[in-house]
Amino acid sequence: MVGGVSVALADHLGWPVVAVRWVLVGTALLGGAGALFYAWLWALTPLRDPAPGSSDERVRRRVNLPWVLAVGGAASGLAAIALVAGGAPDAAVGAVLASIALLVAAVLWEQLVDDESAMPSRLTPTGFRLAAGGFLVALALVLSAMQAARGSGLLWLAIIGATFAGAAVMVGPWGLRLWTELIAERTARVREEQRAEMAAHLHDSVLQTLALIQNRAGASSEVGRIARAQERELRDWLYAEAAEGAVPDAEDLAAELRSVAAALEVDHAVHFDVVSAGDPVRRAPSELAAAAREAMLNAARHAGGDVSVYIESGRGSVDVFVRDRGPGFDIDALPEGRLGVRESIIGRMRRAGGRATVTARDTGTEVHLTVELPGERE
Numbered sequence: 071m072v073g074g075v076s077v078a079l080a081d082h083l084g085w086p087v088v089a090v091r092w093v094l095v096g097t098a099l100l101g102g103a104g105a106l107f108y109a110w111l112w113a114l115t116p117l118r119d120p121a122p123g124s125s126d127e128r129v130r131r132r133v134n135l136p137w138v139l140a141v142g143g144a145a146s147g148l149a150a151i152a153l154v155a156g157g158a159p160d161a162a163v164g165a166v167l168a169s170i171a172l173l174v175a176a177v178l179w180e181q182l183v184d185d186e187s188a189m190p191s192r193l194t195p196t197g198f199r200l201a202a203g204g205f206l207v208a209l210a211l212v213l214s215a216m217q218a219a220r221g222s223g224l225l226w227l228a229i230i231g232a233t234f235a236g237a238a239v240m241v242g243p244w245g246l247r248l249w250t251e252l253i254a255e256r257t258a259r260v261r262e263e264q265r266a267e268m269a270a271h272l273h274d275s276v277l278q279t280l281a282l283i284q285n286r287a288g289a290s291s292e293v294g295r296i297a298r299a300q301e302r303e304l305r306d307w308l309y310a311e312a313a314e315g316a317v318p319d320a321e322d323l324a325a326e327l328r329s330v331a332a333a334l335e336v337d338h339a340v341h342f343d344v345v346s347a348g349d350p351v352r353r354a355p356s357e358l359a360a361a362a363r364e365a366m367l368n369a370a371r372h373a374g375g376d377v378s379v380y381i382e383s384g385r386g387s388v389d390v391f392v393r394d395r396g397p398g399f400d401i402d403a404l405p406e407g408r409l410g411v412r413e414s415i416i417g418r419m420r421r422a423g424g425r426a427t428v429t430a431r432d433t434g435t436e437v438h439l440t441v442e443l444p445g446e447r448e
Contacts, residue, residue: 076091076094078115136179140173143169143172149165151213153165154213154216160224163228166213166225169232203240204236213232214229281297294341299332323350323352323362330363341376342378342379343376345380347383350383351388354388358388361439362379362390368411369437373396374394375394375395377394377395388440390438391438393437398430398432
């Protein structure tokens with residue numbers, strides 16, 4: 071009902087839940103051993119994962135414990151007022167302390183333990199915290215007005231404690247959140263400065279050396295490919311943390327083709343230059359990206375060297391050009407069994423409602439892919 075310990079223990083042992091609960095209650099009478107064992111299981115054992123196919127994303131309790139504690143604290147506060155009005159201020163001290171303990175426990179439980187209440191309520195976590203703190207402050211004001219100068223010293227101490235507890239409940243989480251954000255901001259700034267210094271040092275030494283190796287060795291040489299791959303990995307590592315806060319644009323066609331180019335450069339003696347003009351293409355058909363990947367793979371396998379990939383979007387359409395500087399080929403002269411270009415590029419674009427043309431020249435081959443994007447114009 072509160073922690074789910076008895077149900078979980080019954081599932082683990084294969085016992086009835088009622089039997090487990092009676093055992094815990096019975097052992098609690100033996101010097102509190104059952105209560106300590108229950109608290110130990112509740113604190114240290116992990117939560118059970120949601121069942122497959124279940125709509126619940128987290129374990130929920132049947133009893134809204136923060137509200138139970140809050141109601142108990144409010145009842146204790148009202149009892150303290152009744153005791154003071156009845157002429158028993160010393161007896162009201164215990165009620166005030168109980169009200170403080172229950173309301174503070176309710177707020178702590180709601181802030182630190184429960185992500186979502188078991189019972190729906192109209193109060194947000196902030197509203198619940200302000201209501202609990204406001205009740206303690208109001209309780210202190212009412213008791214101080216009733217006491218005037220005839221109250222006992224213990225009750226006045228309890229009133230002062232209720233005032234400070236109410237203020238802490240209302241302001242404490244807000245101040246803690248500000249302090250946490252400040253510490254996180256300082257840590258991020260220090261790490262960013264250290265990363266910037268490291269990046270500047272590596273840019274002046276390692277990255278320039280890798281770029282020089284690429285220029286001297288050639289774009290399609292084995293040494294140039296290794297240097298380019300190492301440079302890309304080093305840049306990704308240097309600037310990965312700075313890009314963590316940005317929202318990844320996984321549907322961007324240019325970013326996808328750049329990833330394909332990076333993978334092909336590792337396996338083939340080729341260097342891709344991917345350029346995008348116009349707005350980012352985020353709703354391109356999957357067939358367009360697949361046909362572009364196939365064209366890039368053909369260029370890497372059969373042409374090598376420098377290959378340019380140009381992406382242009384605008385006016386509700388997108389065009390992709392893949393140009394290499396290889397010997398070229400005649401698509402009409404290909405045997406009937408060679409379906410790579412016919413089906414993987416031309417046929418795929420036709421099924422997507424677009425078109426593909428392959429033009430062979432003396433200076434290489436150009437694959438032009440185009441498709442209409444009516445949603446892009448909107």
